Amino acid sequence: METKYSAPKGMKDYLYPESFEMERIYSTASEVLEIHGYKKIETPVLEKAELFYRGVGEDTDIVKKEMYSFKDKDGELLCLRPEGTAPVIRAYLENRLDGLGLPLKLYYSGPMFRRERPQAGRSREFHQVGAEAIGSDDPLLDAEVISLSCLIFEKLGLRDFKLLINSVGCSNCRHSYTGKLKKFIDGIEGDLCVDCRARKKTNPLRVLDCKRGSCMEALKDAPVIRNFLCDDCERHINKVIEALRDMEITFEENERLVRGIDYYTRTAFEFVFEGLGAKNTVSAGGRYDDLAETLGGPRTPAVGFSLGLERLMLAQRKAHASSVSSRTxxxxxxxxxxxxxxxxxxxxxxxxxxxxxxxxxxxxxxxxxxxxxxxxxxxxxxxxxxxxxxxxxxxxxxxxxxxxxxxxxxxxxxxxxxxxxxxxxxxx
Ligand SMILES: [Zn+2]
Ligand SMILES: [Zn+2]
Known part of the structure; x- marks a missing residue:
């Protein structure tokens, strides 16, 4: 039927039984998270755009190209939240939640917004469940956060996932690495897109997550930060790996794994499912020891993850793991x-x-x-x-x-x- 009104491009209505599957994922995730000591937090869907400029990074695709921002009537620049971590850390600092004892474990769920080109598993309004463990740099906490996704997948009957992990180092090791990377990029600059050439000056690390085929090809021999880690970062990732082995969690080390957000330090990880196409990351996260400081707070190491419901539902459909009965x-x-x-x-x-x-x-x-x-x-x-x-x-x-x-x-x-x-x- 031709109707007068339709949902905005890249956004949609979630009808039964999809709406029910979403609810089931939310409740399965909450159950796993609560068992691990995480407490629910709800932050506003709107935030000051500045939070993401500072937190996520001005040169990231998320902030540069994909944020829905608008000037409020009083002139303040607001935006629909494109991700959940910066708002949680903002809330942590604003409400002085460190008084509750550290590490503080929080989780959130709800819609996020990014103005991307819509395709399978990628919509402009999408839904996430995420968790943040704030106030400790213990590598065992990284391993625990990683294990949460495994447990949620298992409870939902999903097994065909692959865990990729890497260390993206800290500000110390990044310093010597960035120099090497810049040199490499100078040598191949002619093969890079306009965006990458601009990024090279402002934030050379971001060149590495350009999605253009020609850029990816030109960068395939670029130096990787994994080879430039300082002793502390090396020790940290080794302990995370050891803890994962103790927990019998299978993983692959992937030295090319960098996340498209500036705040990550040390551990970075992704869970991918085969057969979901190019956008096969269902859950991802890592450590972000400098974010609280970047947002004006005291130094507060933290680690977290977020899980995308739309892609998780795609994975469920691929695995026929949906248990929604037609008799309802x-x-x-x-x-x-x-x-x-x-x-x-x-x-x-x-x-x-x-x-x-x-x-x-x-x-x-x-x-x-x-x-x-x-x-x-x-x-x-x-x-x-x-x-x-x-x-x-x-x-x-x-x-x-x-x-x-x-x-x-x-x-x-x-x-x-x-x-x-x-x-x-x-x-x-
Ligand atoms: Zn380091
Ligand atoms: Zn590029």
């Missing part, structure tokens, strides 16, 4: 004749009070079309209310999948429904 309503209460309506409503209330999902006809349909509607709603059972059974204090209880039915007393209805549902093969 427990009981439809069908009514025989208008006289039975009051009786039917009392049964409806009784079922719902017992925690059974139930619905009824509101369009005065015939019994035949009520049955059809029950099927369309995905009802597992139909209670037929009215007729001679009503006089005997009984109802007919029919199983839609098998078309078998029995007569049960009204008093035992919730009990009969529950025992049929628990034996039902189409149970969620």
């Amino acid at each position: 309503l427990d009981v439809f209460v069908a009514t025989v004749g208008p006289d039975a309506r009051e009786f039917a409503f009392s049964l409806l209330r009784m079922l719902r009070r017992s925690g059974i999902s139930a619905d009824i006809d509101y369009l005065s349909r015939s019994l035949k079309s009520q049955m059809k509607h029950a099927d369309r709603l995905g009802a597992k059972l139909v209670v037929i209310a009215g007729g001679e059974e009503q006089e005997k204090g009984e109802v007919v209880l029919r199983e839609l999948e098998t078309s078998t039915q029995e007569t049960v007393s009204v008093d035992s209805l919730p009990h009969s429904v529950k025992s049929l549902l628990s034996g039902s093969v189409c149970d969620v």
Whole structure:
């Protein structure tokens, strides 16, 4: 149907059962995170744009090309949040959360916005769950944060993921590395795109995450920071690796892995799923020991990750791991004749009070079309209310999948429904 209004480009409505899958991912993630001591934080969807200029970095694609920013009526530049870490650290500093004892473990979930070119697994409004462990530089915490994604994937029935890790060093080791990288880039400058040539002057590290094929080809022999780590950074990544081995988490070291955000230091990691195309990173994160300081706070080492729900749902569809049943309503209460309506409503209330999902006809349909509607709603059972059974204090209880039915007393209805549902093969 041609309609007058449509959702903004790159944004969409999440309909059932996708909306239900999202909810399930959120609750699975919360469960895993809470077990590990993370507490939920909600930050505004709007932030001052300055936060991301400072935090994420002015030369990153996210800030330079993809932020939805606008001037508010009082002249303040605001933006829709493009990521969750800078807002959490802003909230941590603003609310003096260090008083709660360190490390402080926080998690968040909700929509993020980046004005990218829409394609599979990449939309302009996307949803994330993320966690931040703030106030410790213990490498065991890096390993714990990495393990969270593994646990969430496993709980969702997903196994075909690959963990890539690297160290991107600290400001000390980056200094000597940047010099070498600059020299290399000077030699291949002619092969780089306009953006990269500009980045070379302002932030040569960002040249490494250019997505253009020609730039990637020209940079394939560029020096990697992994070979320029200072002793502390080397020790740190080795301890993270050792901890991952102790936890029996399989990983691949990838010395080309850099994240497209300025705040990362030391550990950087990504979880990729095969078969998702170019955008196959489902979860990613790392350490960001300098971010709090960059945002005007005291030095506060921290590590975190975020997980993209849209890509995770793509991975689930690829793995057929979705367990959403097509039968989604427990009981439809069908009514025989208008006289039975009051009786039917009392049964409806009784079922719902017992925690059974139930619905009824509101369009005065015939019994035949009520049955059809029950099927369309995905009802597992139909209670037929009215007729001679009503006089005997009984109802007919029919199983839609098998078309078998029995007569049960009204008093035992919730009990009969529950025992049929628990034996039902189409149970969620
Ligand atoms: Zn270092
Ligand atoms: Zn480029």
